[in-house]
Structure formats: structure tokens, C-alpha cells
Amino acid sequence: MLNINVYKRAIKGDRDAIEKICLDTWEPLYRFIYYKVQNREEAEDITQETYIRSLEYLKKRTFSPDNFLAFMKTVSLNLIRDRWRQKKRSWLLVNFQELNPKYTAQADKENEITQRLFLENALSKLSRDQRSIIDLRIIKGYSVAETAKLLRKTEGAVRTAQYRALKSLTKILDEGSKNNA
Amino acid sequence: MLKGRENDDEKNIEELLSDYIDALNNEREHEIEVAENSPELERLIETVYQVRTLREPGLPDEDYPKRLAWVVADELQKGKDKDFGKQAKARSKSIIKTILPVTAAACLLVFLLVYTLGAFKQDLVYAMEKAVAKLNSYHGLLEIRTRNAAGEEWLSHRVELWYAGDKYAIKQDDGSLTVNNGQKKWQINHEDRTVILLPLLPDPTKSTFDLRDEARQAKQYPYTVTETEMIAGRETVKLVISPPGGEEYYLWVDRETNLPIQLQTAMQKALQTTYTFISFEPNIEIPYEIFAYQVSEGYTEVEEGSGQLVATIEEAVAISGFTPLLPKQTPYRILAFQDRIVLDYGETTIVESIAAGEFKLEPNAYLGSAAGGPLEIWYERLRWRQNGLEIQIEGEKRLELAGEITEDLSIPDANQDLASHAIINVPVDMEIVEANQKQVDSGSSPWQLDPLQVALTFVNLEVTPEGIQGEPQIDMPAFELVSNNSVEAIVYVKEGPIERVYLKRLIRQDESGIWTVVGYDPR
Numbered sequence: 001m002l003n004i005n006v007y008k009r010a011i012k013g014d015r016d017a018i019e020k021i022c023l024d025t026w027e028p029l030y031r032f033i034y035y036k037v038q039n040r041e042e043a044e045d046i047t048q049e050t051y052i053r054s055l056e057y058l059k060k061r062t063f064s065p066d067n068f069l070a071f072m073k074t075v076s077l078n079l080i081r082d083r084w085r086q087k088k089r090s091w092l093l094v095n096f097q098e099l100n101p102k103y104t105a106q107a108d109k110e111n112e113i114t115q116r117l118f119l120e121n122a123l124s125k126l127s128r129d130q131r132s133i134i135d136l137r138i139i140k141g142y143s144v145a146e147t148a149k150l151l152r153k154t155e156g157a158v159r160t161a162q163y164r165a166l167k168s169l170t171k172i173l174d175e176g177s178k179n180n181a
Numbered sequence: 182m183l184k185g186r187e188n189d190d191e192k193n194i195e196e197l198l199s200d201y202i203d204a205l206n207n208e209r210e211h212e213i214e215v216a217e218n219s220p221e222l223e224r225l226i227e228t229v230y231q232v233r234t235l236r237e238p239g240l241p242d243e244d245y246p247k248r249l250a251w252v253v254a255d256e257l258q259k260g261k262d263k264d265f266g267k268q269a270k271a272r273s274k275s276i277i278k279t280i281l282p283v284t285a286a287a288c289l290l291v292f293l294l295v296y297t298l299g300a301f302k303q304d305l306v307y308a309m310e311k312a313v314a315k316l317n318s319y320h321g322l323l324e325i326r327t328r329n330a331a332g333e334e335w336l337s338h339r340v341e342l343w344y345a346g347d348k349y350a351i352k353q354d355d356g357s358l359t360v361n362n363g364q365k366k367w368q369i370n371h372e373d374r375t376v377i378l379l380p381l382l383p384d385p386t387k388s389t390f391d392l393r394d395e396a397r398q399a400k401q402y403p404y405t406v407t408e409t410e411m412i413a414g415r416e417t418v419k420l421v422i423s424p425p426g427g428e429e430y431y432l433w434v435d436r437e438t439n440l441p442i443q444l445q446t447a448m449q450k451a452l453q454t455t456y457t458f459i460s461f462e463p464n465i466e467i468p469y470e471i472f473a474y475q476v477s478e479g480y481t482e483v484e485e486g487s488g489q490l491v492a493t494i495e496e497a498v499a500i501s502g503f504t505p506l507l508p509k510q511t512p513y514r515i516l517a518f519q520d521r522i523v524l525d526y527g528e529t530t531i532v533e534s535i536a537a538g539e540f541k542l543e544p545n546a547y548l549g550s551a552a553g554g555p556l557e558i559w560y561e562r563l564r565w566r567q568n569g570l571e572i573q574i575e576g577e578k579r580l581e582l583a584g585e586i587t588e589d590l591s592i593p594d595a596n597q598d599l600a601s602h603a604i605i606n607v608p609v610d611m612e613i614v615e616a617n618q619k620q621v622d623s624g625s626s627p628w629q630l631d632p633l634q635v636a637l638t639f640v641n642l643e644v645t646p647e648g649i650q651g652e653p654q655i656d657m658p659a660f661e662l663v664s665n666n667s668v669e670a671i672v673y674v675k676e677g678p679i680e681r682v683y684l685k686r687l688i689r690q691d692e693s694g695i696w697t698v699v700g701y702d703p704r
Contacts, residue, residue: 013257019250026246034238038230039208044241044249051253119231138232141206144199162202163195163225170228 007068011059022051025069033076046083050076122172130165137162194222201226205233316440318345321461330451337454345467362472364490369480376476377483381490382516382523383530383575409436412443413459424689427622438463449623488516488523497522505533506570508585529576536571544631545692548665550591551583558592558667560692593666600669603683603700607639611687618688618695629695633660636672636682639698644677670696680704 002024009017026047033050034043054072123131129151136147137158147162148155197219321342328334341352350360358369359379366379407419410433417433424430428447435442440463445455476482491497497517498504505522508531512524521534542548542557549556552567562575563583574583584590621629628634637660641653655677663681664671668690672682681702686694 013254015250015254018254018257019247022250022253023246026249027240030241031238035234038205038233040239040241041208043238044245048249048252051249052256055253055257115231116235119235123232134232137202137206138229139236141236143203143206159195159199163198166198166225166228169232170224173228173231 007058011055018051018055021068025072028069029072029076032073033080036077036080042083046076046079049079053079118176119173122169122176125172126165126168129161130168133158133161133165134169194219194225197222198225198229202229205229208239316463318465318467319343319461319463320465320467321458324457324459326455326457328448328453328455330448343467343471345472348467348472350471360472360474362474365474367474369477374480375483376480380488380516380518380523382488382514382525383532413457415442417442424622424693427619427689427693435461447622488518491515491517503533503535503570506567506572506586508582510582510585526576526578526582529574529578529582531582532573532575533570536566536569540566540571542662544633544662546665547593547667548662549593550589552587552589556583556590556592593664597666598669599664599666599671600683600685600699603681604702606700607698609687609697609699614687614695614697617697621695622693630693632665632670632672632684632696633657633662635684635696635698636660636674639682639701640674640677640679643679667691674704678704 420432433443500517514525516523524531547558551565557564683700
């Protein structure tokens with residue numbers, strides 16, 4: 001972990017100190033943001049804005065360097081929320097508004113693993129065909145045409161199967177959430 | 182009835198969902214609008230987002246952390262001097278996103294740098310990127326000079342440029358002025374005292390000066406930063422650009438404004454051209470009169486088929502006499518001519534006309550397929566025929582819009598291995614190929630850029646090894662390009678001892694790369 005003096009120097013605008021902080025923390029922060037926005041350019045943008053906002057904020061307040069990353073994650077969540085409001089991705093806001101950003105940011109690792117297990121468990125309940133289509137289209141990122149070729153289906157059949165698979169998965173996830181609540 | 186409607190809705194959701202997944206996969210989801218009254222779709226997209234968390238994130242390039250640190254430090258420094266809130270808007274511009282304003286030679290230089298950030302020293306990169314992002318308008322005087330191999334240099338010409346948003350004006354040496362104000366395009370000629378109205382779209386003048394194609398090619402070329410130099414009274418940093426297998430050329434960046442102010446080509450055919458902004462005022466208010474259309478007293482307005490801006494497709498149909506095929510997206514503007522309809526989507530333009538005569542492909546175009554026929558892919562342009570119409574789409578959104586007009590759009594895969602299917606391999610001497618590429622770069626033997634011409638030469642030299650005397654024995658009509666994925670191509674020969682010729686771009690895999698025969702199938 002970086003010494004508190006590095007942060008103090010960074011707040012004053014010391015380039016070396018800022019570089020040290022960025023090199024030390026950018027990747028976990030970026031990954032955290034990427035998982036939320038699923039877009040490289042947007043993730044890079046928000047990461048940049050997060051550092052600026054966080055360091056500006058810390059000019060006026062005291063803090064402990066051991067939770068700087070968690071603090072930045074909270075800042076980034078607020079930025080994401082603002083952006084999505086602007087972009088009217090209202091359906092994606094629901095989850096954010098239900099969450100306590102501060103808690104989410106600090107407990108994100110644990111949360112991430114739980115979320116992953118929860119999701120993998122839900123996927124395992126789908127049929128083999130449905131899992132394949134979700135894997136190819138969403139996780140591996142193949143186009144409809146490529147997926148159709150790989151699964152020997154028509155493109156129309158891929159779209160229908162993908163819709164049904166996601167519908168089933170959504171239902172399983174919703175039921176799982178209710179049970180966990 | 183109700184059931185039928187439900188089925189339609191379901192179909193629609195399936196397609197919208199699929200489009201959204203595609204957009205997410207291509208990181209272009211911001212371009213997709215989801216209807217607010219579709220809770221089912223919203224929920225499914227939420228699930229898609231959740232599933233995507235199982236993917237490994239798309240990480241930035243390796244320079245990103247340093248670039249990030251630099252931008253953060255710079256913004257914090259600014260925050261000291263200026264009101265933080267006022268800066269927020271400018272700061273929200275991504276460090277990887279650049280505004281590429283309009284065109285002209287200025288933008289050539291800008292593009293070259295924007296696309297080649299990785300090779301700069303870090304501080305120069307960021308400063309340049311910032312300067313580019315802030316370039317919304319400018320006024321400049323561009324001087325074009327030519328030098329011969331004997332070292333003699335002369336002024337070829339000068340142009341004065343004004344740019345602001347989508348408007349521009351270009352004044353030539355002879356005083357003639359070409360203006361596009363986004364609503365109209367015209368040229369004022371003082372010699373014959375005319376004001377010629379020109380078609381607003383597509384606008385070839387825009388690309389006359391910016392040489393964006395070169396810039397695009399250059400983005401993958403290696404660069405080095407060399408010394409500082411005084412250019413047009415300004416201190417600049419010189420950059421050497423080295424295209425693989427080609428000659429080096431140079432770019433100079435103003436140290437104070439961080440904008441590029443000079444470009445020098447390689448010496449080609451004993452001539453070298455230098456483009457220099459002898460004055461350049463970025464981000465200034467351009468006087469309103471520059472872009473205002475007016476016919477001065479004593480001048481005659483000349484109509485040269487400038488087309489007519491119309492509000493609806495129906496009006497366009499009434500003028501042109503045919504119904505165009507339309508993408509789902511609504512165009513910003515529609516321009517109707519007697520023989521064609523132009524749909525304007527900002528950076529992308531669609532031109533549709535009645536198909537007439539044979540569909541001739543650009544010899545060096547890549548080949549795909551659309552609407553059951555050939556699709557020509559030529560730089561940023563797609564062209565094909567469908568339902569008796571010829572459709573041409575040029576610009577950034579060409580694939581997206583083409584996909585909305587025709588469902589069976591197929592783009593060639595550059596990774597597809599075509600050449601290995603040749604029955605007989607032709608050995609290649611890379612030294613000769615490199616020399617040929619340099620020769621073509623300097624403007625000689627451009628036929629080597631055309632796979633049909635290269636195949637014709639090869640086949641005829643096989644038939645008459647002593648050399649082609651007069652007309653070739655097997656002439657061009659016998660040669661047909663059957664595949665071209667931009668890296669490899671196959672030419673079918675209708676007669677003679679060779680049935681197929683396999684070619685590759687061995688030096689550069691873009692439009693400037695020469696084709697070399699690597700194999701053939703005997704008949």
C-alpha cells in the first residue's frame with residue numbers, strides 16, 4: 001500500500017505521486033467500472049473522471065489511504081449513476097438505486113464472487129442449447145450469423161432461442177433473488 | 182387477431198434484444214435506443230448485462246495507466262487555476278475519444294496524430310489529444326510547396342481555410358471561394374463573375390484537402406519523435422512516420438498549441454511536397470458573412486444540378502421518379518435529384534439511383550455480397566444493387582445502415598485463408614516485392630494495386646514467357662475477381678492454361694499494398 005505522503009503530494013498536484021497512485025490502483029478500479037458499464041471507452045472515461053473527482057474531493061477532507069480504492073469505487077458508482085440517468089438507461093438504474101454504494105464498493109469483492117456463483121448456478125439450470133447460445137452470443141460475443149453457423153441453425157432461430165434462453169434465465173434469477181431476500 | 186399481434190410483439194422484442202446484444206458486443210450500445218414502454222426488454226437487457234460480467238473485461242492498451250496519470254495531473258493543475266465546475270464539461274471528453282471536427286489539410290495533420298498516439302512521448306501525446314479535442318473551429322493559411330531532387334523549391338499554391346462545425350470555406354490562389362454552410366454549397370468565381378450552386382451531398386471537396394485516407398493508413402505505421410525545429414516562426418517537434426515497406430515522411434507539431442502545422446511527403450519521382458500552415462488560429466469565432474450565401478451585384482447564379490432539399494421521402498420520389506430502399510433510421514436530410522436520391526446521416530451518406538448497365542466493380546475493391554449479388558467495399562464506401570436500384574453508402578455508419586437495407590450482407594473475412602488452396606505455389610522473392618511496393622508508392626506501375634492486372638500479367642507471361650508483345654494473348658474480359666478479402670484474392674481465368682490465380686498483399690494489407698501472385702490452379 002502506498003504511503004499517506006504519496007496521497008498528500010498527489011492532492012497538491014505532484015505528477016510522480018499521481019502516477020504512483022494510478023499505477024497502483026487503476027486496474028481494480030477499471031475492472032470494477034467495466035463490470036458495471038460493459039464498455040471499454042466508457043470505463044476508461046469514468047476511471048479518469050473518478051481519479052479527478054476523488055483527488056479533488058480529498059483536497060478538502062481528511063482520509064485514510066487504506067480505503068482509497070473503496071472510496072474511488074463509491075465515487076465511480078455515483079458517476080455511473082449520473083451518466084445513466086443522463087442517458088436514460090433507467091432500467092439499469094433500478095439496481096443501483098436499490099444498493100448502498102458505499103457498502104457495495106467496500107464489499108465488492110465478496111459481492112462479485114457471490115454474484116458470479118449465483119449467476120453460474122442460474123445458467124446451469126438452463127438447457128444445454130440455451131447455455132450454448134448465451135455463451136456464444138453474450139460471453140464469447142459472436143454475431144448472430146456466426147452463432148447460427150456454429151449451432152447449425154438459421155439466424156432467425158438463433159434470435160428466437162436467445163430470446164427464450166434469456167427469458168428463462170431472467171425468471172430463474174428473479175426466483176433466486178426472491179428466495180435469497 | 183390478438184394472438185397474431187402478440188407474436189409480432191415477440192418477434193420485435195427478439196430482434197431488438199438481438200440488436201442490443203450486437204451493440205454491446207461491439208461496444209456501441211449507446212447508439213441503440215430502447216423504448217421506455219418495454220419493461221420486458223429492459224429486464225432482459227439487465228440480464229444480458231449480468232451475464233456479461235462473466236466475461237473478462239476489455240482492458241485498455243498498455244499506455245493507458247500513464248496516460249491516465251498525466252491527464253489526472255493536468256486536470257488537477259487546471260482545477261487550481263480555474264473553477265472546477267466549468268471544466269467538468271471539457272474534462273468529460275474521453276482521453277481516448279477525439280473530436281475530429283471537419284476536414285481540410287489541418288485535419289490530415291490532426292488525424293495523423295490522433296491515430297498514432299502510441300508512438301509519441303507521453304506528454305506530447307496527451308497535449309496533442311487535448312488540443313485536437315478542443316479544435317472546434319479555425320482559420321488558417323495553408324501553403325503548399327514543392328521541392329525537386331536538385332533541392333530547388335517553389336510555391337505551388339496557397340489556400341485560405343475557415344472551418345466551424347459542419348461549415349467550411351476554402352479560398353484558392355485565384356480568389357475563387359468554395360463554401361458549404363451545411364444548407365447549401367456554392368463556388369464563387371471572380372474571373373467569369375459566377376456563383377455556381379453545387380450539390381450539397383455527397384461532398385467531394387471535403388476530402389480534397391484532408392487526405393483522411395492517408396491518415397487512416399498511417400495509424401498503424403511506426404513513428405519516432407526527433408528534433409525541435411522552427412517552422413513558420415513557431416517552435417515545433419518533428420515526427421518521422423515510417424510506413425512498412427514505404428518511404429518515411431514527416432510531421433511537425435507546434436509546441437505551444439500542440440497542433441500539427443506541417444506535413445512533408447517523401448521524395449517521390451524526384452518531387453517532395455510540403456504542406457505548411459503559415460498561420461493558424463484555432464477555436465476562433467468565424468465571422469457570420471463567411472458562410473452566408475449571397476450573390477453579389479454583377480454576378481450570375483448558375484445552377485449545376487445542386488439537387489433539392491426535401492422534407493419527406495414522398496417529395497423525393499416525386500422529383501426522382503423512383504422509390505428508394507430505406508434503412509430503419511430516419512435521415513437528417515434528404516436531397517432529391519432527377520436521377521438520384523441522397524440520404525444524409527451526418528458522417529454517412531446514402532446515394533440511391535436506378536441501376537443501369539453492367540455493375541462494374543472498382544478493380545481493387547474488396548468483395549462481399551449483398552441482396553444475393555456482389556457487394557463492393559472500397560475504402561469507406563459500400564456499393565451494391567438491389568431491387569433494380571444501385572445503392573452506395575459512404576461513411577462511418579455504412580455497415581449498420583447497409584444492414585438495415587439488406588439482410589444478407591456479407592463482409593469478407595481478412596483471416597480467411599484463400600491462397601493455401603492453390604495447386605501450384607509460386608515462389609516469391611521478397612526483395613523484389615519490396616522494391617515493387619516502393620516503386621508503386623512513388624507513383625509508378627499503379628497496375629500492381631489491381632489484382633486483375635497482376636493476374637493478367639502473370640498468366641500472359643506464363644503463356645508467352647518471352648514477354649507480352651502488343652495486346653496480351655488472354656485479355657482482360659477473361660479475368661474475373663471471385664474473392665478479395667483485402668489480404669488475399671482469387672482471380673478466375675475463363676480461358677488458357679491457368680484456371681485460377683491466387684494473390685496476396687505481402688507488404689501492406691491496405692489499399693496502398695501491391696498484389697503478388699503466390700499460386701495458381703492449372704486448367
